[in-house]
Amino acid sequence: MTMQILSIGLVTLGTMGIIDLIAATTNAFNGALLARRPDHYRNFTVMGIIIMAYFGGIGGGVLRDVLVSKVPSPLVNPWYLILCFAAAALALLIEYNATAKFKDGLFQFMTAFSLPWYAIVGAQTAVDAKLGYVAAIIIGVIGTTGGRYLIDVTCNVIPKQFVRGEFFVLTAAMTAGLYLVLHFSLGWDQTLATAGAFLFGFGFRLTAQALGWEEWEPWEPAGVKTSEKTREKLGEGLHAEFERDK
Amino acid sequence: MTMQILSIGLVTLGTMGIIDLIAATTNAFNGALLARRPDHYRNFTVMGIIIMAYFGGIGGGVLRDVLVSKVPSPLVNPWYLILCFAAAALALLIEYNATAKFKDGLFQFMTAFSLPWYAIVGAQTAVDAKLGYVAAIIIGVIGTTGGRYLIDVTCNVIPKQFVRGEFFVLTAAMTAGLYLVLHFSLGWDQTLATAGAFLFGFGFRLTAQALGWEEWEPWEPAGVKTSEKTREKLGEGLHAEFERDK
Amino acid sequence: MTMQILSIGLVTLGTMGIIDLIAATTNAFNGALLARRPDHYRNFTVMGIIIMAYFGGIGGGVLRDVLVSKVPSPLVNPWYLILCFAAAALALLIEYNATAKFKDGLFQFMTAFSLPWYAIVGAQTAVDAKLGYVAAIIIGVIGTTGGRYLIDVTCNVIPKQFVRGEFFVLTAAMTAGLYLVLHFSLGWDQTLATAGAFLFGFGFRLTAQALGWEEWEPWEPAGVKTSEKTREKLGEGLHAEFERDK
Numbered sequence: 001m002t003m004q005i006l007s008i009g010l011v012t013l014g015t016m017g018i019i020d021l022i023a024a025t026t027n028a029f030n031g032a033l034l035a036r037r038p039d040h041y042r043n044f045t046v047m048g049i050i051i052m053a054y055f056g057g058i059g060g061g062v063l064r065d066v067l068v069s070k071v072p073s074p075l076v077n078p079w080y081l082i083l084c085f086a087a088a089a090l091a092l093l094i095e096y097n098a099t100a101k102f103k104d105g106l107f108q109f110m111t112a113f114s115l116p117w118y119a120i121v122g123a124q125t126a127v128d129a130k131l132g133y134v135a136a137i138i139i140g141v142i143g144t145t146g147g148r149y150l151i152d153v154t155c156n157v158i159p160k161q162f163v164r165g166e167f168f169v170l171t172a173a174m175t176a177g178l179y180l181v182l183h184f185s186l187g188w189d190q191t192l193a194t195a196g197a198f199l200f201g202f203g204f205r206l207t208a209q210a211l212g213w214e215e216w217e218p219w220e221p222a223g224v225k226t227s228e229k230t231r232e233k234l235g236e237g238l239h240a241e242f243e244r245d246k
Numbered sequence: 247m248t249m250q251i252l253s254i255g256l257v258t259l260g261t262m263g264i265i266d267l268i269a270a271t272t273n274a275f276n277g278a279l280l281a282r283r284p285d286h287y288r289n290f291t292v293m294g295i296i297i298m299a300y301f302g303g304i305g306g307g308v309l310r311d312v313l314v315s316k317v318p319s320p321l322v323n324p325w326y327l328i329l330c331f332a333a334a335a336l337a338l339l340i341e342y343n344a345t346a347k348f349k350d351g352l353f354q355f356m357t358a359f360s361l362p363w364y365a366i367v368g369a370q371t372a373v374d375a376k377l378g379y380v381a382a383i384i385i386g387v388i389g390t391t392g393g394r395y396l397i398d399v400t401c402n403v404i405p406k407q408f409v410r411g412e413f414f415v416l417t418a419a420m421t422a423g424l425y426l427v428l429h430f431s432l433g434w435d436q437t438l439a440t441a442g443a444f445l446f447g448f449g450f451r452l453t454a455q456a457l458g459w460e461e462w463e464p465w466e467p468a469g470v471k472t473s474e475k476t477r478e479k480l481g482e483g484l485h486a487e488f489e490r491d492k
Numbered sequence: 493m494t495m496q497i498l499s500i501g502l503v504t505l506g507t508m509g510i511i512d513l514i515a516a517t518t519n520a521f522n523g524a525l526l527a528r529r530p531d532h533y534r535n536f537t538v539m540g541i542i543i544m545a546y547f548g549g550i551g552g553g554v555l556r557d558v559l560v561s562k563v564p565s566p567l568v569n570p571w572y573l574i575l576c577f578a579a580a581a582l583a584l585l586i587e588y589n590a591t592a593k594f595k596d597g598l599f600q601f602m603t604a605f606s607l608p609w610y611a612i613v614g615a616q617t618a619v620d621a622k623l624g625y626v627a628a629i630i631i632g633v634i635g636t637t638g639g640r641y642l643i644d645v646t647c648n649v650i651p652k653q654f655v656r657g658e659f660f661v662l663t664a665a666m667t668a669g670l671y672l673v674l675h676f677s678l679g680w681d682q683t684l685a686t687a688g689a690f691l692f693g694f695g696f697r698l699t700a701q702a703l704g705w706e707e708w709e710p711w712e713p714a715g716v717k718t719s720e721k722t723r724e725k726l727g728e729g730l731h732a733e734f735e736r737d738k
């Protein structure tokens with residue numbers, strides 16, 4: 001019977017619905033891992049970590065749907081809640097058993113892997129709501145990075161969108177833009193356009209992490225004292241990992 | 247004339263509307279008290295404390311209504327604003343005159359007393375919006391705990407949902423769930439189901455506070471140093487009060 | 493062609509649409525300057541400052557539109573994004589070239605100049621959505637101060653609504669109220685009522701800044717230690733500037 005609900009759920013969802021579920025699940029996995037990292041951990045309870053996984057998993061999607069005046073998908077389809085819960089449990093299980101090095105690599109990899117999905121669904125959702133292409137990119141960015149914003153604000157951490165972070169926002173914007181070009185300008189089929197945009201976003205992000213590409217920070221304002229040490233902690237890419245290994 | 251508006255307002259509201267007003271008023275009272283507690287106080291002005299009372303009082307209800315794509319009730323019915331203002335004024339009056347011990351006891355008691363109302367209205371609102379029972383519980387939790395989230399984030403405090411706090415989220419979820427069972431499965435009348443769910447939520451919360459029941463905090467992540475002392479401060483129940491008295 | 497889009501955009505906008513664009517642009521300018529002030533600066537990247545300008549510029553308008561169940565104007569009309577971007581660039585250019593004294597004066601002046609617009613549009617939007625006059629003032633306040641709330645929370649600063657700040661919230665409320673009286677009670681034409689309310693809000697705010705008018709902070713709660721020094725930092729008016737010059 002459970003199987004039947006699943007199949008019905010997935011059939012009625014269509015391509016974008018399935019991608020939205022993938023987006024939620026992978027981001028929930030990442031949210032749970034993030035809540036356990038020393039820079040975000042604040043003596044959270046098990047319930048706290050589960051809510052954090054939901055923030056990461058469905059936060060961006062809920063913001064997206066509220067902005068286009070839709071009842072958020074996770075409230076309509078309970079599979080979001082089930083899959084996000086499973087993702088959080090899996091993340092905690094791995095976190096308990098794995099070495100620090102493996103966990104860090106997994107977190108970096110999943111950060112890249114989970115990023116493009118919401119950008120694509122967000123862009124498509126905005127177009128479905130009769131919004132223009134600029135708004136579609138904005139909605140793509142909000143869907144992709146909104147969950148992380150909620151997590152960071154909750155943990156009293158300056159949100160990642162605003163500080164050095166391997167082109168978090170730009171990757172989301174480019175992925176959404178590429179999807180729009182492939183699907184609407186070049187007429188690619190939805191699944192194919194999704195695959196193309198995903199591969200680009202995932203690849204760009206991994207490359208940025210591996211090579212330590214980071215956003216440009218402008219000149220310091222007068223009257224601010226910042227040590228290089230503070231800055232260094234803001235990067236969290238694989239590049240830093242590589243450097244540490246030397 | 248004022249009396250007439252009130253009676254019209256309350257008649258058109260129905261049971262759930264009245265319970266929503268009770269929820270807003272009791273939570274506003276608590277929000278004002280919370281803003282004055284040393285762990286949340288940040289040199290707030292009188293205006294700041296009033297806004298904080300509104301955050302606590304109508305924040306959860308506004309989030310709930312936005313999620314189901316409704317114009318929030320407090321914008322439609324000015325009685326929310328009037329009653330929340332009165333509750334904030336009363337809380338400040340008591341805060342000025344009472345002893346520390348009385349204030350603390352009152353805050354703990356009101357935390358329990360104000361909790362179940364929004365859980366019940368949230369669950370009913372979600373069902374009215376044709377959402378499923380799982381979504382109804384989620385909406386119940388968001389309505390109940392959303393105001394506290396806004397207050398804590400505003401005060402730069404880690405939100406109570408995420409740290410030890412006598413089953414804040416679980417109590418809200420169970421109260422919403424019980425209301426759904428009583429009203430929709432067992433066919434109890436709305437007022438009766440509300441009374442049942444309220445008594446359960448209020449009683450469970452008081453018991454958790456008195457006995458010091460708290461959520462389970464998992465193993466510390468590697469690389470995090472937390473003293474027992476930091477943890478202890480997170481609990482704020484009557485249990486701690488009792489302990490202190492010994 | 494660009495010119496044509498602009499003219500079409502502005503023609504269809506009407507008076508309130510144009511005022512909304514002015515509100516967004518001036519508040520975005522201020523948001524970018526704010527992100528660079530020592531009390532808010534947190535090693536932001538260029539992208540971070542741009543997003544902060546959008547928070548300040550369109551944050552309040554988005555909250556307002558979500559509350560009245562409308563798709564936010566900045567998602568429908570791309571000119572919001574273009575003008576906010578230009579305002580942020582201009583602010584950074586000035587910030588790079590100007591002296592500390594000039595920047596500070598400009599920021600104070602712009603804080604007053606950008607304040608009344610959103611209060612007026614918010615009040616009108618609420619009335620258009622068939623909400624009452626009390627709700628219209630609340631929506632005016634949320635539109636005016638919502639962007640600043642998002643910026644402050646993002647920067648881990650206690651939001652300005654809650655601490656001493658030259659009647660930030662009250663000025664917004666009075667401006668919205670005056671617009672409603674002029675337009676709906678006295679029957680002034682929309683443009684004239686806007687001009688009247690703007691002049692009042694701008695003038696009141698400038699006066700409050702120049703004379704150092706600040707909200708009343710109630711008695712300290714027991715158990716809180718606050719030095720006078722901490723408090724002083726919360727004021728940011730021209731009055732403090734004048735004092736410093738002596």
